[in-house]
Amino acid sequence: MKTIAIIQARLDSSRLPNKVLLKIGKKSIIEIIAEKLKRSKELNNYVFCIPNDKENKFLKYYLKKRNINFFLGSKKNVLDRYYKTAKNFSADIIVRLTSDNPLIDVNLMDKMISKFKKKKLDFLDNNSPSTFPDGLDVEIFNKKILNITKKKARSSDDLEHVTLFMKRQKIKKENYFSKSNFSNLRFTIDDIKDYENICNAFEDIKLKALNWKKLINYLNKNKTLKKKFIGKRNYGLTLNKGQKLWLHAKKLIGGGNSMISKNPELYPSKNWPVYFSKTKGCAVWDLEGKKYLDFTTMGVGTNILGYNNQSIDNKVIRSIKSGNISSLNSKEEVELANELLKIDTWGDKVCFARTGGEANAIAVRLARLKSQKRTKVLACGYHGWHDWYLASKNSDEKNIRNHHLPFYSNKGIPSKLKGTIEFFTYNNFKEFLAKIKSDKKIGIIKMETMRFELPKNNFLKKIQKIVNEYNLILIIDECTTGFRENFGGLYSKYKLKPDIVIYGKALGNGYPITAVIGNKNIMQNFNKSFISSTFWSERIGFVAGLATLNTMNKEKSWKKITDTGKYIQSKWKLLAKKYNLKITVNGLPSLTNFVFKSKNNKIYISLITHEMLKKNILATNTIYVSVAHTRKLLSKYFLTLDKAFQIIKKERIEDIKERIGYINYKQFRLTK
Numbered sequence: 302m303k304t305i306a307i308i309q310a311r312l313d314s315s316r317l318p319n320k321v322l323l324k325i326g327k328k329s330i331i332e333i334i335a336e337k338l339k340r341s342k343e344l345n346n347y348v349f350c351i352p353n354d355k356e357n358k359f360l361k362y363y364l365k366k367r368n369i370n371f372f373l374g375s376k377k378n379v380l381d382r383y384y385k386t387a388k389n390f391s392a393d394i395i396v397r398l399t400s401d402n403p404l405i406d407v408n409l410m411d412k413m414i415s416k417f418k419k420k421k422l423d424f425l426d427n428n429s430p431s432t433f434p435d436g437l438d439v440e441i442f443n444k445k446i447l448n449i450t451k452k453k454a455r456s457s458d459d460l461e462h463v464t465l466f467m468k469r470q471k472i473k474k475e476n477y478f479s480k481s482n483f484s485n486l487r488f489t490i491d492d493i494k495d496y497e498n499i500c501n502a503f504e505d506i507k508l509k510a511l512n513w514k515k516l517i518n519y520l521n522k523n524k525t526l527k528k529k530f531i532g533k534r535n536y537g538l539t540l541n542k543g544q545k546l547w548l549h550a551k552k553l554i555g556g557g558n559s560m561i562s563k564n565p566e567l568y569p570s571k572n573w574p575v576y577f578s579k580t581k582g583c584a585v586w587d588l589e590g591k592k593y594l595d596f597t598t599m600g601v602g603t604n605i606l607g608y609n610n611q612s613i614d615n616k617v618i619r620s621i622k623s624g625n626i627s628s629l630n631s632k633e634e635v636e637l638a639n640e641l642l643k644i645d646t647w648g649d650k651v652c653f654a655r656t657g658g659e660a661n662a663i664a665v666r667l668a669r670l671k672s673q674k675r676t677k678v679l680a681c682g683y684h685g686w687h688d689w690y691l692a693s694k695n696s697d698e699k700n701i702r703n704h705h706l707p708f709y710s711n712k713g714i715p716s717k718l719k720g721t722i723e724f725f726t727y728n729n730f731k732e733f734l735a736k737i738k739s740d741k742k743i744g745i746i747k748m749e750t751m752r753f754e755l756p757k758n759n760f761l762k763k764i765q766k767i768v769n770e771y772n773l774i775l776i777i778d779e780c781t782t783g784f785r786e787n788f789g790g791l792y793s794k795y796k797l798k799p800d801i802v803i804y805g806k807a808l809g810n811g812y813p814i815t816a817v818i819g820n821k822n823i824m825q826n827f828n829k830s831f832i833s834s835t836f837w838s839e840r841i842g843f844v845a846g847l848a849t850l851n852t853m854n855k856e857k858s859w860k861k862i863t864d865t866g867k868y869i870q871s872k873w874k875l876l877a878k879k880y881n882l883k884i885t886v887n888g889l890p891s892l893t894n895f896v897f898k899s900k901n902n903k904i905y906i907s908l909i910t911h912e913m914l915k916k917n918i919l920a921t922n923t924i925y926v927s928v929a930h931t932r933k934l935l936s937k938y939f940l941t942l943d944k945a946f947q948i949i950k951k952e953r954i955e956d957i958k959e960r961i962g963y964i965n966y967k968q969f970r971l972t973k
C-alpha cells in the first residue's frame with residue numbers, strides 16, 4: 302500500500318501571484334512544506350502537482366532545481382491532475398494538501414493516515430466540519446474513490462476542488478476533530494495580508510519551525526494580534542468567478558472598475574455576481590452562465606428598451622459592418638440633431654458627446670459664455686465627475702453628499718476653482734432664493750426636473766419665476782429622467798423653459814450618445830469657445846440614438862414603463878400593508894424606490910438583495926423600469942419579495958443580520 306501526499310501548487314493565484322515562492326524566514330513556502338513532509342512517518346512519497354502551462358513553467362524549473370517531485374497536469378481540471386499524478390506514482394492512499402498552507406502539521410497528518418488505514422476508510426478529512434484552524438486541512442482518500450470521482454464528477458466546481466464530489470457520496474467517511482475548536486482562526490495564505498500576518502507573527506516569536514500550536518499560544522497572549530488571524534474559512538471557495546475577478550480587477554484598474562455605481566462593494570451581498578457574460582431583455586448572465594432577472598437599474602438607466610434590443614442592435618451592427626468612423630463625418634449626426642430638434646422645438650442647435658458628464662461640462666461652458674461675469678453655478682442633483690461640478694468649497698461637502706454623491710471629494714480640483722459652484726436642496730425654495738439674493742455672481746441654475754422627490758408647493762414654477770426675474774440661465778439635466786415619462790425631457794411636463802437641456806443614458810439604449818440642446822442665445826456663442834472631441838464623431842452613437850428614438854416612438858415606451866412603474870409602486874404598498882410594515886414609495890413611476898420607515902432600513906434592503914439573489918433576481922429597493930419588465934417576470938419578483946417582507950416582519954433584527962452575514966450598505970467590502 303503506497304501512501305502519497307499530492308500537493309497542488311501554482312504560480313498564477315489571482316489574489317497573490319507567486320505566493321508559493323514567497324519566503325517566510327529564509328525558506329519559500331514550497332520549501333517549508335516539502336521539508337515538513339520529508340519528516341512524515343506514514344508517507345511513502347510526496348509530489349507537487351502543477352499546471353502544465355506557460356505561467357507555471359518557472360515553478361517546474363524551481364522544483365526540479367531543488368530535487369522536489371512534481372507532476373504536470375491540466376490547469377483547469379484539477380481532479381484530472383490529481384488522478385494522473387496518483388496513477389503515475391502508483392498511489393493507493395492519496396493525501397490531498399494545498400501549497401497555501403505552510404503551517405501544515407505532519408504529526409497531525411500522520412495520525413490521520415494511521416486512523417484512515419486502521420478503520421479502512423474511503424475518506425477522512427479534518428474540515429467537514431472544521432475544528433482546526435484554516436490552513437491545516439488534510440484530506441485522505443483511497444484510489445477507488447478517486448477513480449469513481451474521476452469517472453462521475455462533471456461540474457466545474459467538482460473538477461476544480463477535487464474532493465467536493467467525494468464528500469457528497471455515501472462512502473465510509475469520517476471527520477477528524479480537534480479537541481478544542483479553532484475553526485475561527487485563519488493560518489492559510491490567501492492574500493498579501495495573510496502572508497504579512499504570518500511573517501510578522503513568526504518574526505515576533507522567533508520560531509524555527511512554523512508550528513501552529515505555538516502560534517496559538519502566542520496569539521492567546523496577544524489579543525490584538527489574534528484579531529488579525531480571525532477570518533472566514535476557505536474564503537476563495539466561497540467566492541464566485543465574478544468576485545474572484547473583481548479582486549484581481551482592483552489590482553489592475555483604478556477603483557476596480559470605471560463606474561462607481563457598478564462597484565460590487567456597494568451591493569450588500571457577497572453573492573453579487575459582479576460581471577456579466579451576456580444579456581437579453583431584463584435578463585443578465587454571470588460568468589458562470591447563471592441567469593438573473595435585473596430589477597435594479599437596468600444599466601444605471603441606459604436600457605429603457607431592454608438589454609440587447611434587436612431592432613437597435615441590428616441597425617448598429619449594420620453600421621459597424623459599413624464602418625463606424627472615418628476622416629469624414631457621418632450623416633447620421635445631422636439626422637439625429639434633426640430628430641431631437643423636433644422634440645425640443647424651442648432649441649436652436651444640438652451638440653453631441655458620449656457621456657453625461659461631458660454633456661454637462663459642455664452645457665456649463667456654453668452657459669458661462671453667455672452669462673459673462675455671472676459665472677457661478679447654483680446646482681442641485683448629480684451632474685457627473687468634471688471639475689466644474691466638484692469645485693465646491695469644503696464647507697459645502699456635507700451638502701453635496703446629499704446630491705447622490707456619497708463618495709464626493711474635491712481633492713484633485715484646483716483650489717482656484719473652489720466656490721465657482723454652490724448647491725441648493727430640492728424643494729427648498731427659501732434656501733434657493735436666499736442664495737440667489739445674496740450672491741450676485743450666480744448666473745446659472747443647474748438641476749434635474751426631479752429625481753426621487755416630486756416637486757412640492759410649486760417648487761419648479763417658483764424657480765422658473767426667479768430665473769426669469771434675475772435673468773439667469775437655466776440648464777435642465779435630463780440624463781436620467783429623459784424619455785421616462787414622456788417623449789423627451791420631463792421639464793416639459795412641468796412647463797419649465799430651459800435655455801439648455803441635456804439628454805444621456807437612455808438616448809442610445811445602452812450605446813454611448815449624449816446630447817446638449819441649446820436655444821439661440823446660448824448656441825450663437827458656440828464658436829467663441831473650443832468644444833470638440835474625436836470620439837464625439839463616431840457613428841455608433843448616432844445610429845443607436847436614431848434607432849432608439851424611432852423604437853421608443855413606435856412602442857410609446859414611456860407610457861409602458863410608467864404603467865409598469867405604477868403597478869410596481871402599488872404592489873410595493875400592498876405588500877407593506879400585508880405585513881404591516883411602514884414604507885414610503887418615491888420617484889417617477891418609471892424611476893422609483895421604496896424606503897422602510899425604520900432605523901433598520903438599510904439592513905432590510907440588504908436582506909432583500911440577499912433573499913432575491915437566492916432566486917436569481919438582482920434587486921435592491923430601486924427599480925429603473927424597462928419595457929422588458931413584463932407582468933410575468935414581475936409576478937416572479939413579487940413572489941420572492943413577499944418572502945423577504947415576511948422575514949422582515951417575523952424575524953428579530955439580530956437574526957436578519959445573521960442571515961445577511963452582518964453585511965450592510967457601504968460597510969460591505971469583499972476583501973474583509
Ligand SMILES: Cc1ncc(COP(=O)(O)O)c(C=O)c1O
Nearest residue numbers: 656657658683684685778780781
Ligand atoms: C442627472 C445626471 N447627470 C449626469 C450624469 C453623468 O452621466 P455619465 O455617468 O454618463 O457621465 C448622471 C449619471 O448618473 C446623471 O444621473
